[in-house]
Amino acid sequence: MKWLAHLNRQIPQGPVDTRFVAQEPPRRPHTAARQAATRAAVPGMSMAAIEQEQLSCTLVTEDRHLIDQLAGIALGAAVRINHCASPERFEEQLPEGPVLWGADALCHLNGARRWRCDVLLGTETDNEQLWLTASTRPQARVAVLPLAAGWLGEYLGQWALHSGHGHTIVFSGLAGGIGTSALSGLLAHAGTLSGLRSVVVDLDPYSGSLWPMLNWQPANGIGWEHLRGSGGTLAAHQFREVLARVQDTAVLTWQQEPSSYDIDESLAVRVLAAARQAFDLVVIDTGRYLHPLSGVIAQFANQQVLTCQPEQDARLAELGHPFIACTTSQKVEVPGELRQQLLGCFPPTSRIARSIERAELFDSLRSGRLRQRIADYDLLPTTGTGHP
Numbered sequence: 235m236k237w238l239a240h241l242n243r244q245i246p247q248g249p250v251d252t253r254f255v256a257q258e259p260p261r262r263p264h265t266a267a268r269q270a271a272t273r274a275a276v277p278g279m280s281m282a283a284i285e286q287e288q289l290s291c292t293l294v295t296e297d298r299h300l301i302d303q304l305a306g307i308a309l310g311a312a313v314r315i316n317h318c319a320s321p322e323r324f325e326e327q328l329p330e331g332p333v334l335w336g337a338d339a340l341c342h343l344n345g346a347r348r349w350r351c352d353v354l355l356g357t358e359t360d361n362e363q364l365w366l367t368a369s370t371r372p373q374a375r376v377a378v379l380p381l382a383a384g385w386l387g388e389y390l391g392q393w394a395l396h397s398g399h400g401h402t403i404v405f406s407g408l409a410g411g412i413g414t415s416a417l418s419g420l421l422a423h424a425g426t427l428s429g430l431r432s433v434v435v436d437l438d439p440y441s442g443s444l445w446p447m448l449n450w451q452p453a454n455g456i457g458w459e460h461l462r463g464s465g466g467t468l469a470a471h472q473f474r475e476v477l478a479r480v481q482d483t484a485v486l487t488w489q490q491e492p493s494s495y496d497i498d499e500s501l502a503v504r505v506l507a508a509a510r511q512a513f514d515l516v517v518i519d520t521g522r523y524l525h526p527l528s529g530v531i532a533q534f535a536n537q538q539v540l541t542c543q544p545e546q547d548a549r550l551a552e553l554g555h556p557f558i559a560c561t562t563s564q565k566v567e568v569p570g571e572l573r574q575q576l577l578g579c580f581p582p583t584s585r586i587a588r589s590i591e592r593a594e595l596f597d598s599l600r601s602g603r604l605r606q607r608i609a610d611y612d613l614l615p616t617t618g619t620g621h622p
Contacts, residue, residue: 295336436487438521457489
């Protein structure tokens with residue numbers, strides 16, 4: 235049931251790192267736990283499919299020493315290496331992640347300006363040759379091993395962290411009880427109905443759980459209480475498989491009323507990074523606008539949307555975010571400077587209220603009028619639907 239028209243929208247990409255040459259000692263490459271988490275397979279999923287979904291970089295070299303050194307660095311960053319032994323085959327691989335060229339392959343690179351190059355890789359004996367090539371490619375970084383091993387691991391790790399294709403929308407309310415959580419869930423499910431892999435992430439420290447509005451009993455799958463005891467990298471394919479689902483929309487919330495809602499920054503980073511890699515659409519419900527993890531959430535957000543009541547115009551002008559007015563009125567009077575930021579109105583209709591009472595929120599999207607209203611917000615992405 236694909237009822238939302240796809241929109242010609244470019245999803246914003248993360249910031250581009252500035253050029254940097256590292257001069258720092260090598261790190262410990264990885265821990266056994268992180269290695270196991272990266273390589274673990276999901277039952278019923280082929281290793282080829284798992285490798286296809288893992289983030290990877292491309293290394294163009296025939297130097298076995300460079301290959302071995304990068305293997306340890308990449309493993310610590312949870313990034314797989316695609317080895318391209320023959321520069322002539324580089325164009326056949328169409329790499330999407332960072333492309334690293336070994337010093338032994340630079341003679342081929344210098345003659346092919348169309349080929350991508352993100353990092354020039356070599357040892358101290360290659361220093362002059364690396365810098366000479368870098369002078370012709372201002373966007374390329376230079377990594378001299380082993381001194382640059384620590385920086386290179388950080389570079390690959392940061393790329394992996396922000397490389398997920400998933401479009402992330404953050405909903406925050408200027409007041410409680412106006413429908414922010416319901417709207418977050420409905421938008422995520424609208425994404426599912428339009429063909430996207432979607433997840434709604436409950437980061438509201440006061441919500442308790444989304445289940446009372448979604449399902450009478452928590453669906454089978456993990457919740458925040460299970461993730462709080464985890465460590466290491468969350469593999470995207472595993473994360474997607476173990477989350478609970480309601481009508482094919484993944485849900486991450488509390489499975490039961492917790493004694494403490496605390497989620498530390500490290501866990502939030504790992505979860506949001508995995509979500510961006512595993513899903514096409516990530517909808518985050520933060521509850522109130524001022525959130526203890528706002529700095530972390532902002533790193534992953536493509537869009538920040540506020541929900542409010544019409545009388546909160548003055549505060550909206552100060553915050554400067556697009557907003558959705560939660561009101562039964564079809565017409566909302568807002569000052570001229572805010573009109574371009576008004577995405578629309580979200581009505582707390584009797585249909586939505588009854589669906590929540592039955593713990594069947596997603597069923598309210600059977601209403602064509604409500605589907606059209608959510609489509610009019612113009613929030614759903616159009617790319618990132620190429621999953622197998």
